[in-house]
Amino acid sequence: MNQVTDIIDHNLKILFIGFNPGRRSAETGHHFAGHSNKFWRLLAAAGLTPYQFKPEEDSKLLTVGIGITNIVARPSRAAEEITKEEYRAGREILKEKLIAYKPQIACFAGVGVYKEFAGRTRVTCGMQPISVISGVTDFVVPSPSGLTRILFNDQLAYYQELVQLL
Template sequence: MKPVPDIIKPQLSILFIGFNPGLRSAETGKHFAGHSNRFWRLLTESGLTPRQLKPEEGDELLSFGYGITNIVARPSKAASEISKAEYLEGGKVLKRKLATYRPKVACYAGIGVYREFAAKKEVVCGLQHDSIVPGIADFVLPSPSGLNRISLADQLHWYCELRKLTMK
């Protein structure tokens, strides 16, 4: 399987943070590449991107001021396969990335991603009251995975809220 490299540079408007690469992403080396993953569609339908990008066009996100990374680099079929030790180690690496690259918004693509990173039991979608890295807003989205049972309309609501936040 191919490594899935970060799409990242300093001072991004939004750095999207996923759990870890799925198997299809690991096969292709591209983020959110699963056939049922809604990430790219949600970006477009919310107005965050002017057209629907394909996973292989992910590097174009940089031109919009967006990037992608994961809390854990190891691919798996489902996030439930990630161990606590992997989350702890990945969280240290992620904290360094955030401190180094300083995006305006750290956007967690999944409640569980933020729950593990922030070590909080109760997490809701939207802008978080506290930031893990001072000066960087934390925003939580529902996971765009096809395994997530949240409706597309509910997911889209949170992507639109993210767009409103970043357009201020």
């Protein structure tokens, strides 16, 4: 499977961080490309984008101050396939990205992603009380994956809270 290029720049408002690219994202070369993934719909509904971008428009996110990366770059069918060694290496690479690019908010797309990054066992969605990188606010939203059982409006509430932080 092909790797998916980061959508990243300096001083972004929000840098979204996923586990790793899924199979469809690897096939298309675009983030959150799974047919049932709600990421693009959530961004538009929360007012983070002027309309609902398509995955192939992911590079346009930079025009609205948003970027995307992952804790692990290697695509897989499921996050369960990611090894402890990949998480360990990815954690360090992600820390370096956050220090170098200094987004206002590091937004983790899933509680599990943040647990792996921060090394914390108790994590809830929303703003985190202590950030891993000084000067970057840590925020967690539910995974937008179609496998997530959280209702759309419940997910949207966290994206709206994210907008309020800006």
